[in-house]
Amino acid sequence: VRRANSHQRSWATSSPALQLTLAQEGGRRDALEASLREAIRDGRLGAGARVPSTRALAADLGLARGTVAEAYAQLQAEGYLTARPGGGTWVSDVAASTVPRRPPATKAPRSERFSFHPGLPDLAAFPHAAWSSALRRGLREAPAASLGYGDPRGRAELREALADYLARVRGVVVDPELIVVCGGFRHGLSLVARVLRSRGARRVAMEEPGLNDHHNVLVAAGFETAPLPVDEQGARTDLLPEIAPAAAVLGPAHQFPSGALLHPERRAAAVAWARAAGGLVIEDDYDAELRFDRPPIGALQALDSEHVVYGGTASKTLAPGLRLGWLQLPANLLDPVLALREVEDVHVPAPDQIAFARLLASGAYERHVRRMRARYRDRRDRVVEMLAERAPRLTPVGISAGLRVLLELPAGGPSGAELVEGAARRSIELFPAGRFHHHGDPMPDGIVLGYGALPDHAFEAGLRALGDLLAEALAD
Amino acid sequence: VRRANSHQRSWATSSPALQLTLAQEGGRRDALEASLREAIRDGRLGAGARVPSTRALAADLGLARGTVAEAYAQLQAEGYLTARPGGGTWVSDVAASTVPRRPPATKAPRSERFSFHPGLPDLAAFPHAAWSSALRRGLREAPAASLGYGDPRGRAELREALADYLARVRGVVVDPELIVVCGGFRHGLSLVARVLRSRGARRVAMEEPGLNDHHNVLVAAGFETAPLPVDEQGARTDLLPEIAPAAAVLGPAHQFPSGALLHPERRAAAVAWARAAGGLVIEDDYDAELRFDRPPIGALQALDSEHVVYGGTASKTLAPGLRLGWLQLPANLLDPVLALREVEDVHVPAPDQIAFARLLASGAYERHVRRMRARYRDRRDRVVEMLAERAPRLTPVGISAGLRVLLELPAGGPSGAELVEGAARRSIELFPAGRFHHHGDPMPDGIVLGYGALPDHAFEAGLRALGDLLAEALAD
Numbered sequence: 046v047r048r049a050n051s052h053q054r055s056w057a058t059s060s061p062a063l064q065l066t067l068a069q070e071g072g073r074r075d076a077l078e079a080s081l082r083e084a085i086r087d088g089r090l091g092a093g094a095r096v097p098s099t100r101a102l103a104a105d106l107g108l109a110r111g112t113v114a115e116a117y118a119q120l121q122a123e124g125y126l127t128a129r130p131g132g133g134t135w136v137s138d139v140a141a142s143t144v145p146r147r148p149p150a151t152k153a154p155r156s157e158r159f160s161f162h163p164g165l166p167d168l169a170a171f172p173h174a175a176w177s178s179a180l181r182r183g184l185r186e187a188p189a190a191s192l193g194y195g196d197p198r199g200r201a202e203l204r205e206a207l208a209d210y211l212a213r214v215r216g217v218v219v220d221p222e223l224i225v226v227c228g229g230f231r232h233g234l235s236l237v238a239r240v241l242r243s244r245g246a247r248r249v250a251m252e253e254p255g256l257n258d259h260h261n262v263l264v265a266a267g268f269e270t271a272p273l274p275v276d277e278q279g280a281r282t283d284l285l286p287e288i289a290p291a292a293a294v295l296g297p298a299h300q301f302p303s304g305a306l307l308h309p310e311r312r313a314a315a316v317a318w319a320r321a322a323g324g325l326v327i328e329d330d331y332d333a334e335l336r337f338d339r340p341p342i343g344a345l346q347a348l349d350s351e352h353v354v355y356g357g358t359a360s361k362t363l364a365p366g367l368r369l370g371w372l373q374l375p376a377n378l379l380d381p382v383l384a385l386r387e388v389e390d391v392h393v394p395a396p397d398q399i400a401f402a403r404l405l406a407s408g409a410y411e412r413h414v415r416r417m418r419a420r421y422r423d424r425r426d427r428v429v430e431m432l433a434e435r436a437p438r439l440t441p442v443g444i445s446a447g448l449r450v451l452l453e454l455p456a457g458g459p460s461g462a463e464l465v466e467g468a469a470r471r472s473i474e475l476f477p478a479g480r481f482h483h484h485g486d487p488m489p490d491g492i493v494l495g496y497g498a499l500p501d502h503a504f505e506a507g508l509r510a511l512g513d514l515l516a517e518a519l520a521d
Numbered sequence: 522v523r524r525a526n527s528h529q530r531s532w533a534t535s536s537p538a539l540q541l542t543l544a545q546e547g548g549r550r551d552a553l554e555a556s557l558r559e560a561i562r563d564g565r566l567g568a569g570a571r572v573p574s575t576r577a578l579a580a581d582l583g584l585a586r587g588t589v590a591e592a593y594a595q596l597q598a599e600g601y602l603t604a605r606p607g608g609g610t611w612v613s614d615v616a617a618s619t620v621p622r623r624p625p626a627t628k629a630p631r632s633e634r635f636s637f638h639p640g641l642p643d644l645a646a647f648p649h650a651a652w653s654s655a656l657r658r659g660l661r662e663a664p665a666a667s668l669g670y671g672d673p674r675g676r677a678e679l680r681e682a683l684a685d686y687l688a689r690v691r692g693v694v695v696d697p698e699l700i701v702v703c704g705g706f707r708h709g710l711s712l713v714a715r716v717l718r719s720r721g722a723r724r725v726a727m728e729e730p731g732l733n734d735h736h737n738v739l740v741a742a743g744f745e746t747a748p749l750p751v752d753e754q755g756a757r758t759d760l761l762p763e764i765a766p767a768a769a770v771l772g773p774a775h776q777f778p779s780g781a782l783l784h785p786e787r788r789a790a791a792v793a794w795a796r797a798a799g800g801l802v803i804e805d806d807y808d809a810e811l812r813f814d815r816p817p818i819g820a821l822q823a824l825d826s827e828h829v830v831y832g833g834t835a836s837k838t839l840a841p842g843l844r845l846g847w848l849q850l851p852a853n854l855l856d857p858v859l860a861l862r863e864v865e866d867v868h869v870p871a872p873d874q875i876a877f878a879r880l881l882a883s884g885a886y887e888r889h890v891r892r893m894r895a896r897y898r899d900r901r902d903r904v905v906e907m908l909a910e911r912a913p914r915l916t917p918v919g920i921s922a923g924l925r926v927l928l929e930l931p932a933g934g935p936s937g938a939e940l941v942e943g944a945a946r947r948s949i950e951l952f953p954a955g956r957f958h959h960h961g962d963p964m965p966d967g968i969v970l971g972y973g974a975l976p977d978h979a980f981e982a983g984l985r986a987l988g989d990l991l992a993e994a995l996a997d
Contacts, residue, residue: 075816082692082819082823086823119815119816119818121785123692123785123788123818123819123823124785124788124821124824125824127785127789137785139792139793139825165669168665168666168667168668168669173660173661176872177653177656177657177660180653181649181653181657184647184649184653185649189645189647189976190644191644192647192840193641193840193842194641194842195841195842216558218562228704228866228867228868229866229867230866231864231865231866232865232867235864235865235866235867258866261864262864262865306598309597309598309599309603309613312600313600313614313615316615317615339595339598340551340595342595342598342599343595343599345600347558347562347599348600348601349615365668365669365670366667366668366669366670366671366872367870367871368866368867368871369870385741387737388737388738388741389707389738389741390705390707390711390738390844391704391711391844391867392704393844394704394842394844394845394869394870394873395842395843396872396873396876397872
């Protein structure tokens, strides 16, 4: 015994296989297990190596034999060790594959001082206190069952609050039973698109130029997309009968990136097409509340709630990080959309639904939207003034709403790509309009200039830096 | 003018088309617009009807003419009205389709006094105060950019906190760069399954009996599922080479519904198969922390992190309503999983990620899990005692972990379906084991009895009611 013991001692101390820190939190057995796992994983204890007997290792390490036996049993259960019939314990063959941990990817730090991202609101203005307080009260008052698996459409009180809001503010024809809360507009579009695809639909019309993200959703769902040209009256919905898609994705209240408002005749044409052809309009109502020159235009869905899916989001009014959107569905789409949703288990977390329902019901959401609308209108005014002063050759388009303007670049000047590059050298992030083309049609070169993303304290400085850039770049 | 005015007055007052409440909040113009929309939608103003001139209606209603003109312009923009070239304003043809709002579906109220749902934790024990406080502090301290679109894998500090926790508590081979935060295990499974399917995989092996939900996810992703029989050593992974699936979904730490712990040889067989065949194991580690008789068994993934996807969830430890889960992926699956996720836009909301990361980092999550483990162990003890007293012919299986036991019913007694029915008459919710069969193989009849779902204050009463039922049903 003595000899075996001293042999084992040398195994434990001379080999680096076991480096025990017995004071380690969680107790001696945990420490022993952790050391053995580590040694096996990183190859210090190779496959097929025999480990000391429990008695020997216990004596060696000054542990109770039962402690070592328990650790071995645990590691056998986990597959690291194997006890062989003839006696003795060995490192399993299976445990010997070692995958070194990769070093963390070094991310290029975002160094832009000034971002003019066209799709972001001012995140510094997120109403933290109101959100936290709505959540705290909501959790306290919600029945415990709220935290169960829940209705795949979303919580009833949120759907009721949304129905009230959408009817009043957006003129949507509402039915809380047909509202589905989802993780942003793209998630809703993906659900509807996959349902249509499973019914055999093959082609969806998309505004061109339009949002790449939507294009990607449709392609991933197995669709071919057909371009729907956009002019100053919005998407050419009069072409839908000719294009003959199964569905059309439209932004009637505020086309991206042109900023066009869909003309009443185009609204009528979209609905007339959907009725005649059995088509579906998917309405992206992403920022209609942020209209400056007139009251927001009511949702297209109100003209025909059986042929239009209405989709909204809190990404522009609150924050994209909430991943909070909603669909008002035609009745015949509810069951298939829910079936898909249940399978994927992707519901919006209950706490967020509780908090948002309270913000809607208390009016705090609308007060926030009004405050932000005033803020963005002031910024829009400052952008237009700056352009008139520093770059009078640039015509801002679509200045009446939202978080951005489209700058069309005059012929003979720098290209959008050149401007973006020049901006990057000054830590200014700009976005070329060319990025929003899917079908390679020609489009006037331009910049989609977002004025929402900067926090208030950086806005004027950012505008000055941009003005300097444009003045120099466009000084013929 | 006088005559026209009196004509229009009679139109406005004698017809029910316009019922204005001029004191309505939001101003007179809003009220006029709302009344007109409503009248057009519900058919009181039919398609093609001519509306009064702005002058006439203004005089009639005592409004400024400009107010009426603005309301008409708004309704034209929205498509309800059309101004014809020859003058005059008409109700558009397109606006005339009326869809009556459906009455809200009357939901059957859940009347069970006592639910023995096998998949629910005690929702009344959700740590509201800790969650709200973690969120409040997290939101205050997180940079504003946290609320932007964010990393599709999930927030870096949450992935770091998960990596630390999973390595320490579950023995997972971690790499925060390969962790993807998702909306529960099913969401993660759906992502991985669709990626495999897009690479041409056709068959996935599933434990039989096992979870219907997983079966549904795989079928929806286009897979054929192959049954992997389960015995007291867990899933028959030794059969994988013969079945030759592309992947196998396993619950090594706690098989559902049998409660079996995967035997070390079966663990080794699963990994050996995956290596030899290039297969993938998808490990569902849904409640491994809740093990009563011994320390939790480390994750299978630790044996081969290149061939095992590890999936975890907060659904059993905190609440399913959080819709919070995570995957630790093999490196070669990261990019395709993220591509799918980006397209669908389904990320977990930033506030929830912030709150959970704080609970993990502060140790509050582990303290909660320890508290709940003690509570569930006590309940398990009480269930076993009750069965010994009231229904000694029933053998509870899988009593060592989790939120449930499996009751195998003796031959000649009532069937599982009969017991479930008898229970429902006493407002007790039971779940028959037969529900967890996908391939129609024979299985001993039984009940999957969950003891987690009841709130503490109802647990003893629920247990008594269940004891009464079982004693009567199994008498003689």
